[in-house]
Amino acid sequence: MQDALRQFKANIFQALAHPTRIAIVEVLRDGELPVGVIIERLGVEQANASQHLAVLKAKQIVAYRKEGNQVFYSVRDPLLIEVLDILRRYFQAHLTESMAMLTEMAQSESVVNGAKSL
Template sequence: MNHHQNIQQFKADFYKALAHPMRIRILEALCEGNKNVNELQSILGSEGSAVSQQLSVLRNKNVVYGIKDGTSVIYSLRDPLIKDLLAVTKRIFDNHLVDAISLLEDIRKET
């Protein structure tokens, strides 16, 4: 595999790791600071097994890492740039929303 293919493969795997609403919520929560499973459960309003399952996907793909703290594990973003990535994604969503709204307004004017 050449250098470009390696980067493209990394990107594809990385986005695959993010491709789940609960995993995105976990990452958004971790953008605010490090959290343990219990804290993530209460933020997400979801039971532990579901949160743990999604955390293990993020851990296996090296998106987050956990450090043992007594009996619990504290999770952190592996790269703070993930915060920027989520912010940019939100801006893309907002742009789509603005486009959709202006399209709707144009349609309404015509009718």
Template sequence: MMQEDYSLPFDMLGKDEDIDRASRSLKAISHPLRLKILCVLGEDEVNVQDIVENVGTSQSNISQHLAILRDKGILTSRKDANKVFYKVGDYRTLRLISMMQEVFCTPAVKR
């Protein structure tokens, strides 16, 4: 079995503004409920009621977390009649979630 190279460039976030943006984004998505919301959304645009049904908590609780994600620039929203739809606003966030799934949702590889 071939061992993968997991070495990382430690200068990958060289500028202070990159570090600040990464830190804010990671802090916003680090809450388990917000991460679950992002997983429910994936690449789709989903209305609030469908998010509530898939996440399994109250609409007011979901709305608070959606507001945080929207305020941090992670989600975009649009209103259509009496429904509000959300989607992930930046493809890089989807890449990050995909990588987290690969790292944390598969069996660990021993070194």
């Protein structure tokens, strides 16, 4: 069913359609981590991190494992990391327009400061 597949893809994209969730996936790139460490590395509120993790869990992006007092999360399939890497290349390939786009989108907010260390 074509529609089911598209719905599925849309779900994945939606799951990743937030900078914090992308950051979570990236921080888990090299293996599982307990929530505490994720929070610490990202510098977000505990509740907020937990909500984003819930989204990623619901969409099956991450797996989790309880160990004693804490919960370890990991990315379920390295294919997703691959997707993020492709987008990094995409970003670099269209650097100029990408920056313009981000700058534009940042209008009132402040999101962009440069493009070093990609």
